[in-house]
Amino acid sequence: MIKTYDVVIAGGGVIGASCAYHLSRRKDLKVAMIDCKRPGNASRASAGGLWAIGESVGLGCGVIFFRMMSAERKREAQGTAVIVDSSTPHILPECFFDFALQSNALYPGLHQEMIEKHGMDFKFERTGLKYVIYDDEDRLYAEHIVANIPHLSDEVRWLDQAALRESEPSVSHDALGALEFLCDHQVSPFRLTDAYTEGARQNGVDLYFNSNVTEVLRQGSKVVGVRTDNQGAFHCKTLINAAGAWAAELSVMATDLSIPVAPVKGQIVLTERMPKLLNGCLTTSDCYLAQKDNGEILIGSTTEDKGFDVSTTFPEIAGLVQGAMRCIPELKDVNLKRTWAGLRPGSPDELPILGPMAGVEGYLNACGHFRTGILTSAITGVMLDALVRDQPLPLDVTPFLADRFNLQPVGLKKVIGA
Amino acid sequence: MSPDPVIVGGGPAAISAAIELAQHGVRSTLLEEASRLGGVVYRGPLREGVELDYLGERYKDALHKLHAEFADIAHSVDVRLNHRVVGGQGEHSLQVLDPDERLQEVGFGQLLLGAGCHERSVPFPGWTIPGVIMLGGLQLQIKSGVVKPRGPTLIVGTGPLLMLVACQLHAAGVEVAGVYEACEFTRIAKESLALLNQPQLFLDGLSMLMYLKRHGVTVRYGWGVVQARGDGELSEVIVAPYSDTWQPDLSKAQPVMARTLAVGYGFIPRTQLTQQMGLDHAYNVDGYLAVKADTWQRSNQPHIHLAGDVTGMRGGEAAMLTGRIAALSILLQRGVLSEKQARAQRRVYLSRLNTIVRFRGAIDRYTQRGTRQIELPQADTVVCRCENVTRADIDLALSQGVQDMASLKMRTRVSMGDCQGRMCVGYCSDRLRESTGRQDVGWLRPRFPLEPVPFSAFTNACKDA
């Protein structure tokens, strides 16, 4: 028997689940979410930082990425007079700030709503994010960040050495101070995903777990449904691609175009439970640290281009551990409990890929959230809900459309390559 | 030449492999987390008599021979005691925590994993009360001779080990409050009964069953545990008749006074390392994961070998033989033996192994786990001790449509603690299987490090490179 829905969501990470939740709030649409957890799915691997400013200016998950990029650029720039270093912070475009900040503003309300309506607590915590400054280079980097975001000066605060020691007594006394982003907070990433999922289920969304979308059903340029490996076919008016790092595969099935989403591996380290050691989230030029609701401290994260590989590797883990001990010396007596790796759905310009694609009907993207999908899941859900209903959007979707890339039909590409 | 073969474990499987290699002139490195060689049962200082007799003459002789043989070749084995393997990242190195709590990487050309098995835990109301312990742990206590369990001691579980420990306890002067074997008497394998009825030196020539009978120790077949009670410490255990699927008949439940309860419902292979290394596994008949080995004891990675209880609990002698076969394969891979020579020697070991496997098979059939034991926990019974997750939490998650292990973990935090689910994964996967009707509900892949390691262990890691 063929199942019929208004909306089918392919992928049940934080993005798919947020779409499902937001679409189901009015309980007027028939929605199905189909998800098969693949090794490395990002939402379960994430740190759960809501670092709206921090990530937009290349800190948090971005810091190691930035270092990698700048090392690469340095190499490329060798022989020329141009040197790219800490004086060029990696700052994302204005449209991303808006996207991130609007999403961030939704969490306090969403947190209440999830607890009251659905009995799910995703552990939203107001923490702030402090960029710990060890040396002149770090300071220079911080100064450039501040210079680049004058409109956000209310959300930024400098801490000198004494102020840092007072607010974070465990931070190394070698640190000179910190730059704090006051509106950057944290959640438990898997609880957030579970809250959206369970809220959606309570609102009547049908969840199909352990099922893979294996084919997209099309009539001409119109997407009309999907086929799965073990639940048969689904008909729908709209298909949402929330397939995380695997989104390109699904876009090819739906449109013959391969959207440029590629896995970016991140490794993470977790300590045993501890009494409160950190008052807020920290980011340094080596790593970030976030003490979670149950006392464990999460230390992230690498940024690696290793395809779909999700193994943890000793040198990278050792690097994170050493970076963490440099920041919080007393960690040396603490036990490391666990490590893991996840795959961020990366896009070339680090912006997500949202909304329709030219010439394709019945299909919407909700992917490419790279290193901020937890933070931006809320606004993504809101936007996709409005897109499905053809209602006004809180933000202009244009900068996020897949059409910003010069996409070539996959078949054609093959011919050219041959 | 590639680095020496590395052997993980120091039990009968590992030792036998090291001997076979050395006898062909191949040095090996052996990593054992304990401070002595011997594995779970023979680790104690090898004193004569008491400890070994109960294992049966054949086993005892085999062991003496093993230790003597090892002494002969010990110079060609680099034995590293107090070295715990905490990770197997990548296909050619292990991460090892040394006695100074430093992490080292140990590279290998060939690897043999002989990590053995551990006891299966069963959650029931009161199982976390002080005084409730595992049977094997209790046996180690008696053997150490240092601490004695507080009597009266009640023994519940299945398999020949129950009677053995009961006799050992009684002989050591501990009051035994009874032995409750989950399997009905008529279904116990004749091989096992023969063992239980065989005269034992350490019991002054009596058989185990005779000894227990003579000393008035209650032995009940087809009975099992329902609940442990006590305020801060154990005072009473509720037992009841078990059906063949181990469903307790609560209408016939009875209390037994006890201060120690020893629980021994079987063993499961220690697959943490083999899983982390991404080797092929399959579900055993009992629903637990075991790593797959071929007739050369190779995993799906031909240079990584497996021997002993890691592939399923078959006892010490089988461990020795599989260790030897794995060594033959390594010798073949290194070109020390020809295919023909290796095969000829393997034939000898295999024929002995087959006899043991048949014997074990009989015991396995009656000690096979009854799955209805999953009904024991009550709503507030803690299932995951590390994270304090109760049965009610699991019930709620299942009612919300959770269908696989990883999702259950995320929803309830089961297995997120230090033990990485070693204790609760069995119960959880049984529940998932029951609620989804599917055989495969996923398993938790253990992460690096397999045991918590201090951050300071990394201080100098990877810095020389």
Ligand SMILES: Cc1cc2nc3c(=O)[nH]c(=O)nc-3n(C[C@H](O)[C@H](O)[C@H](O)COP(=O)(O)OP(=O)(O)OC[C@H]3O[C@@H](n4cnc5c(N)ncnc54)[C@H](O)[C@@H]3O)c2cc1C
């Ligand atoms: C180490 C690490 C740390 C991070 N830290 C942060 C942070 O602090 N803050 C933050 O905001 N973000 C962070 N991120 C990024 C964030 O986790 C991701 O952007 C986000 O989780 C992406 O969500 P998603 O739903 O798109 O992808 P996923 O969570 O990967 O979900 C996609 C799902 O779709 C499934 N799927 C794919 N194809 C199919 C198919 N054909 N059929 C069925 N199912 C399919 C996949 O198996 C998967 O379950 C981090 C990421 C990593 C790896």
Ligand SMILES: Cc1cc2nc3c(=O)[nH]c(=O)nc-3n(C[C@H](O)[C@H](O)[C@H](O)COP(=O)(O)OP(=O)(O)OC[C@H]3O[C@@H](n4cnc5c(N)ncnc54)[C@H](O)[C@@H]3O)c2cc1C
């Ligand atoms: C309580 C108990 C009672 C038993 N009684 C009997 C009996 O009466 N008769 C009988 O025939 N069999 C008995 N057995 C079974 C018998 O002990 C095993 O079949 C046999 O010891 C298996 O040998 P093995 O070499 O595979 O593993 P083991 O003897 O278990 O040795 C494995 C060794 O590996 C080490 N190790 C594991 N992981 C690591 C790591 N990550 N790093 C470093 N070292 C590691 C362990 O410390 C251990 O010493 C009993 C088992 C138990 C647990």
